[in-house]
Amino acid sequence: MQLCKTPTEVVQHIHSHQRVFVHGSAATPSTLLAALLDRGGEITGVELVAISTFGAIDWNRAKVREHFFMNSLFVSANVREWVDTKDGDYVPVFLSEIPALFRKGAMPIDVALLQVSPPDKHGYCSLGTSIDAALAAAYSADVVLAQINPKMPRTHGDGHIHTSRITAAIELDTDLPEVRYGAEADERTEKIGRYVAELIEDGSTLQMGIGAIPDAVLRHLGSHKGLGIHTEMFSDGVIPLVEKGVVTNEFKKVEPGKILTTFVIGTRKVYDFVDDNPIVSFRDVSMVNDTAVIRKNPKVVAINSALQLDLTGQVCADSLGTYQFSGIGGQMDFMRGASLSEGGKPIIAMPSVTKKGISRIVGTLADGAGVVTTRGHVHWVVTEYGVANLYGKGLQERAKGLIQIAAPEHREGLERQFYQRFTRGS
Template sequence: MSPREMYQQRRTTPAEAVRHVRDGDFIVVPTGVGEPPTLLTALSEQRLDFRDVKVGQILALRKYGYIDPATVDHVRHVAYFFGGATREGGQAGWVDFIPNYFSEIPDQIERGLVPADVVFSMASPMDEQGFFALSLGADYTMAAVAKARAVVLEVNPHVPFAFGNCRVHVSKVAALVESEEPVLEVGLPKIGVVQEAIGKYVADMIDDGSTLQIGYGGIPDAVVMQLAHKRDLGIHTEMIGDGILSLVECGAVTNRRKNYLPGKMIATFALGSGKLYRYMNRNPALEMHPVNYTNDPALAGMNDNLVAINATLQIDLLGQCGSESLGSAPFSGTGGQSDFVRAANRSRGGKAFIVLPSTAKGDTVSRIVPVLSPGTHVTTSKNDINYVVTEYGVAQLRGKSAKQRARELIGIAHPAFREELAAQAARIRLL
């Protein structure tokens, strides 16, 4: 049977495609815009027909009907990372959570530690050889494809056909549906004066020829905005977005000086505009790979001069970063922060930046604290921390003693809190 014949044989309606799910199944969905809206809408409409079905995903972007506390016995969301669509449910306890390093989710799927009975994913149109590209989210989804009983794809002409290990053959597909809605676009975060100041400190420490990992958020994008004058930057990251695209367009990113995978940008998921998605289509300069390839600290750390830029919510005077919760209330997740901090620490000439505004709640609360708030989920450990940057400067903590760290961090805290922080540090014998 030819690929085109197999395609037609598997083509069906969303309502029928969802019937490949059985009671008790665990459905794996890609990161962000890789989530298939037609399939997840059909699942939501039929959720009362199922029992004990779970949908696992990093960063759900839309609050589908199944994300509903009244029907969690039928279909329940399981987050690997919380976003706006799932945060409220996570804090209330009816959206479940699997702690993880992003890089290790594929391995957990392969070992059966994280289930993968069915895959729902967006996909590019099929090529002549019968392959689809899961280019918007190769992440852990490729591992789930290899493990799942049923792979169900939503084929959309706006999904790019990318290079890299992100392709699935039609013979592996149980069912497919077609949609033509534009892929969801996610704009750049808002950048204020504080973010711009932090971004400048970081940008000034990035040398020509560095390879970048850039997380999502206002401060990482503020860094990007100030790199246009740099030369021969490379990209080895988890997320490719419009900020990185702007550096390609202005000539700052060439990937020429990368010693590991030279000439190639490497990422595992995309989050941006239609312009970005069109740029990704059959572009030999970009490869999309599973996250255990992009984020593995040993592999990513093979890039010399790797610069990792990630944000946190709170940091204590030892350098422990609470980047994913507000006290015990979940806010996001570990994601790739720990992966790339460790990768940059392994890299020859690498630099790992943790960035944060010095205060919150209208300058009434210091984000630099003597000890983390009770229940805070520690993301980057005191043993991994390198550079910490606020709008007041840069603290380099790696190799420093506890007392040295406390002095460094108090020095970049908001001036209104420095005296109090010093007194509190003395009470806990850090100063």
């Protein structure tokens, strides 16, 4: 490993027309990425591949957009507008399948840009907060460049990389990005959290998506017993349940006694919690999100959200019409895994309306919207107005149930759409 003095020196190892994987979430190597983008014009035709990046990215300038192409596997807020221009794109793919894109050569990686912990006495660095597909990228790439950060936790599991694998690196002591999902809570999310918590039985194994609703659910599980965690990600909300003895992981079949995850994002509290903590196991996302693995656990409860849901139960979770907003991620991995689990419950939990008061439950999805989770996979839907069980229900019965948990001010319009759709020819 070549230890460099400046970020610019590190990224000199990247050349024109290469594909560069950028480590994501809390592990986003922001300093190295900024130094790379500053080379626009000096190098050209560079494709950036990332799942979800955090931090400020100064992309909206000519020398970046002319010479770099952002090809996102899950669109985050800081690159959303970039992806939705001619200088970017989005790859629809299940989170569980991304490592295979790299390993099997469907999307070969030339360079992996990582943020890691300092090496231990054996020379191994940790990928820290984000193993996900970064592990596959790190071992598939010809060149590995690293930002070594003493504030990156050392995590147990798969995410270790020896310094001999790293081409060049720089040591930088910088704070990891923090997100406080609990701060986004309001009366609606608390009601949703209570409804979802009532569906969760003792001994269940939980998967939580990102955002205020999963944190709200966790706040209402204080009286539960013997819960386990098998999830692609978690945040601060899990910690109090571990401390109270609610999360014991004793009934899980996959790595019993351990929280199984592939990345974390939250505040420094969760980064400190996972640091050298043997009860938290970080594994490659191809294993964590494999439906055949998920279903081995009892009573898997998958809690995910939606941007729109139509009256038949189709879920759009990645786009606003044709505008690419996020990505498929692991929603389908866990919705299917939960439905196959003995006693499992796949749940879509969402506010009934957007911040602008537009109904999320609609007669038909917006023109151009992508279906992430099909109506055949959706069982439970929860809003602040209640719970609808769609499993085994016909289209008309589903629609009636969903109208009942829509915002009251939108129910009349939805009933008209129901009438127009289902009473033709009568």
